[in-house]
Amino acid sequence: MRRLTPYLYILPGVGAYFVLAFIPLLQTGWISFHEWDGIGDPLWVGLDNYRELVSDEAVRGTFTNALVLIIYHSILPVVLGLVLAALLTRVALRGAGFFRVVLFMPFTISLVVVAVAWQWIYAPQGPANAALDAVGLDSWTRGWLGDFTFALPAVGITAAWVTFGFPLVLFIAGVAKIPASLYDAARIDGAGPVREFFAVTLPALRNELVIAIGFTVITTLRSFALVYVMTQGGPGSETRVPAIELYERAFVQFDVGSAAAIGIALTALIFLVTVAIVYAFERGQE
Amino acid sequence: MRTTRRRRWMLAIAAAAALATMTAIVAHGATQQSTIKMDLWMASGTPEETGVAALVKKFEAAHKNVDVTVTYKAFADYTKTIPLKLASGDAPDVVQGNQGYGLDSTLVKRKLIIPLDKYAKKYGWIKLYGPASLSQYRLRSDGYWDGKSQLYGIGHHVDFVGVFYNKAKLRQLGFNAPPKTLAQFEAVLAKAAAGGERGYLFGNQDGISGTWVLGSLIGHYGSAAYVRNWLNGRPGTTWVNSANRRATNKLLDWVRKGYVTEDFNGVPYPDSITAFSEGEGVFLVTGSWVAAGVLDKLGKDVGFMNFPKGPSKKFQGIGSLSLPWHVSSKSENPDLAAELVNTLANAAAGPVLLKHGRIPSFATPGAKAPNALLREIGVAWQQMRKDNGQLLYLDWSTTTMLTELERGIQEVLGGQITTNQFLARIQKNWVDFQKTWRK
16 A cells, blocks of 8 residues: 555646646547548548648748747747846846846736737837837838748747746756855856856756756747737748647638647657757766 | 324325425426527627627517527637537527638538528518529538528628728818729829828738738729639639739739838738728728728718729629528527528618618618718618629638638738739639549
8 A cells, every 4th residue: 555655646647647638639649640620520531631731831831930930939038048147146236136027027928918019019100110210220110020031030039038037037046056166166267257157157057958948949839829919920921830820720720630730740849859958968968 | 083184184285285386396397398498699799799689689579488598709719619519419599600611611511500491482581682692601511612502591781891981081182072993093092192191001910901902903803703603613713814913913003102001011900990090091991890990980081982893894892791690400499590580681670780880781771871981881882782793702712711812912912922923822722622522
C-alpha cells in the first residue's frame, strides 16, 4: 500500500493531463485521417489531408511566417531580457522594483487588448506615424499593418513587447542566485562589465535560457489571438500563421479533418523544436 | 370497533386526497401538453432583432397555445454553432442559415433542414418574392447549390451594397446632384483629389469591403445573370472575363490616382464608416445595413443610391435577400414551424420590418419607411429588383472563396500580383471546388 501512495498523489495531475490533453491529442490524430465536416460520419482518407498540406503553398507559407515570427517573438525578447536583466541587477537603481513591475506589465495584459491597442498605434493616422512625422521621417510613414513588407515585422514587434517581461523576470531571479564571489573573482582577474556578463552571468543562466527560449518558441508557433485581431492574417497572406489556417478550416469551412492535420503537424513541429532546444543546451553543458 | 371505523374513514379520506392529487397532476400534464414550445435561433444585430421579436409576438397572439423562445447569437459565433445545434438532440424548430457554401450547403447535405416547396406554394411566397430572387435558396438535396432545385429557405429583408454619399460635401465640390454615371462619379473623386481630399473612403484591412466595391464595378461592366450562373457553378462560365478585368483595373486606377483612402489595406473597415459618419470623404460603398449608424451622425446630409449603371443599362451590384429562415428536420411540428416562417416572411410582415428599419424583400405598397435615408434605400432596392440585378455575394461560390477573394484583392490593389494573376487565382479556386462535386 505504502508503495502506491506516491502514485495516488500524482493521480489528479496525471488524470487531468490524460483527459484534457492526451486523449484529445489522440482524437485529433484520429480525425486527421478523415474527411469530416464535424456533423456526419467521418470518411477515412488515410494520409490525404497531410499530402494536401505539404502540397499547399498557402499552408507552407503560414509555417514560414511562424518561423519568421520566432525572431521577434522569441529571440528578440530573450536578448532584450538578458540585456535589461544585466543592467537592472548591476546598477543599484533607486526604485528598481518599480521598473521591474513596469517592464513585466505587458506580459500580464490580455492579448486581445494588446492587439487592439497596437492596431491603433500602427494605424495610418496613429501615433507610430505621428512620431515619425515629428522627427522629420515623414517619408517612412505608412499603414503598417496593411504594408506587404512591414506587416509581419510590425506584428512581431508587438509580440516582442508583450513577451520580453517573462524572460526578464526569469533572468533577474537567475542572476540573484549567482554567488557574488564569482563576480569578485572575475573583477580581480580584470574583467570589465561586458566580459563579466559573458564569462559569469550568461553561463549561469543556462537553465533559465532553456525555459525562456522553449516557452517563447512554443507561444510563437501556436500564436493566434494577436495576429487574428491585428491583421486577420493580411495583407494578402503576409501574416497568416498556422493557427489561423486551422481555425478557418475547422470553423469557417467545416473541414475538420484537414484542420486536425494542421494541428497535429503543428504539435509535431513544436515537439521537435522543444527537444532540439533542450538537446542543444544539454550538449553544450557537457 | 370504533377504532376500526375511524381507520376506515381515514383510509377513505386519504384515498380521496390521493385521487384528487392524481387527477390534478394528470390535468396539469394535459394542459402542459397542449402548450407547444418552439425554439427559434437567429444571428443577432439590431434592428433585425426588434423586427423579428414583434413578428414572433404576432405569431404567439394568433396561436395562444404556442410559446416561442427566441435565441440570439452574434453572427460570427452563430454560423459556427448552428450546424452542431441542429445535429444535437435539442435542435431548434426554426433557424437562420446563410446562403451558398458557407452554411446552407452543409445543412442540406447533412439533412438538418427540410425543403419548403410545399409551404412556398401554400403561402404564395413565389408570387410575392418573384421566382428569380428565391434561386439563392435553392439547392440540390446533396448540398450542391445549383440555384434551381428545392427551396430550403426564405429571407424577408434585403441586404445590398450601394453608395452612401455626403450631400454637403458634393455641394462644396460644386455638384448639385449625385452622380448618375461612372464618369460623373469619377469627376467627383477627381475634383476632391484636386483639393487634396480622398473622396472614396476605403477601409480594406480585412478585405471584405474590397469584395463589395469590386462587385459594384463588375455589376457596372458586366451581367448579374452571368455572375449568378458562375456562382452556381454553370459549366462554361469563368471569372476570367473582360468585365471582371475592367472592374479590377478601374479600382486599381482609383488607387493610383489617389481617389481612395491612403494605406487602405491598413485601415479597418469600421474605421472607414466612422470617418464617413464624421464628415470625411464623399462616398462610402457599403451595405444598406449600416444606414442607421451613418444616419445618426450625418443626419440629412447623407444620401444613398445604387452604384452607377453601365453598358447593360441595369442597376446591378452586390446584394441578396437576408439570411434564410429554415425549418429543422427534427422539428416535431414542421407545419407550425413553417407557419412561423410565413409570419416572419409574408406580405403582412413587410410594414413591420420597414418600421424596424429593414427593407422588405418584396414590394410593400403604401407602407412608408421611417426616415428619408431608408426611403432612398428602398427606392434603390426596387430599381435593382426590377432589373433583377443582384449579383448575390461572390464568396458564396466555394467554401474558401471569402479568404481567397479578400487576400487576392488586397494583393492586386497592393501591387503584389497583376490583374490577370488575380483573375486566374479566383477561377482556379472555383474550378478546384467544382471538381470536388463532379467526381
